[in-house]
Amino acid sequence: MSLEAYIWCAALKLDVCNGTPFRVLLCLADRADSLGYGAYPHVSTMAEQLGCSDRTVQRAIRDLTAAGLIREGDQRYVQHLDSRYRPTVYDVLTTALVTLESRGDNRVTPNRSRGDKKRHPGVTSAVALRTVQEPTYQDSSRELTLVTAQEVEEDQ
Template sequence: MSMKALEWAMYDVPAEMVKGALLRILLLLADHADTQGKGAFPSQKRIVALTGYSRRTIQNGLHDLETAGLIRRGDQRITEHLGKYRPIVWDLTMKNFRGAKTTPLKQPPQGAQTTAPLNKLEGRNQGRKKTSLGAQSGAQHDCAQNLYKEEPYIEPRESNARARKQITIPADWKPTEEHRALADRLGIDCDIEAGKFRDRALDSAARSADWNAKFRNWLVKGKERGFATPKDSNARRRFTWGSEEVKRVLGPIACEGTDTYMELACKVADLLNQGVDPDMLRRQLANVPGDVLAEQLFEQEAAA
């Protein structure tokens, strides 16, 4: 979630541009975007579930927001890991609709009439020149006061993250189920990234009003920039039939180099990957005759 993007959607975008369902859709995209308003890729199904609108309303709303220049299609490579049915990645344009803090007004016509004749006073007596310069200074001061009209200060809403107290990361902070679901979608190891995130927060003494939102951005940015730890679905399969540890467990046997040996080695590798202690397994198989070794391994696998 990006508070900057949410503030832009709530306060900077003119109300007449995002009436009805458009505002809800824009806020939802801002909630899924990174700190720069980029990389939001909620599926249409998810948007329907979160907003309660029909799929047709969502499709029309996204089209209208894109046509209005409020969103544009982002880097679609972010969703490459999602397979065939990938949602569209959207970037918020973050256009500045508010303009400057002070808005210049048109200079009143009398301003030009007041200052123009003053140049002609040069060459007249010094006393009259001083009087004219004094009048000119006063006129310029009044004109400068009227040139700019200050906008009234808008008190921030209580829901604004800046209005909430920023704190250091809590000692009991841990990833939520939402974080784990996001990490799974991105193909990231959530636990490893959470450890890195917590260490970084403690080391830098950083403060935040929403640490959960900060970690969501950490995961998305990590995926985009390539520094996140990928989730290895085969992390536990450290052993294969050709591993040295497998050969050590089996030891020298007569059928080495045959299909039978490969079958036995695969069984040993499976047992080791299931957590069976290799030394214990070697001791159990040490005195087993070669013709019953396969049967013994099947029994070991069933017990594991």
């Protein structure tokens, strides 16, 4: 769930998007990441959630695409699913996503390499080899006591 994309969507003015397309946009924003990438709920799932037909959701998606609020995203997000049941991946075109792409920044997608050639990509060798000693809390001499709000007020 993406709170950032959901908040962006909820702040849209009514003249930009309203009605069923707005509710479908909320469903997509809820399932996208913080920038708006990679939302892929099934049309039937959204239709059931919204209490409408699959065709109504498909029309709303077409309207949102025409309005420039969503686009088809990187389909590699769903390549792990059976090809007979793969939903379409959409990107919600939030302000953050549009700004990021206008600067020319590249985003790492699920199967795109970041150039890591190590045996444990993204992990330092100390962690990979378990040479870092983790702190233990069993030897702690601190005792926990329950303090009520009334006791706090009496101390002040």
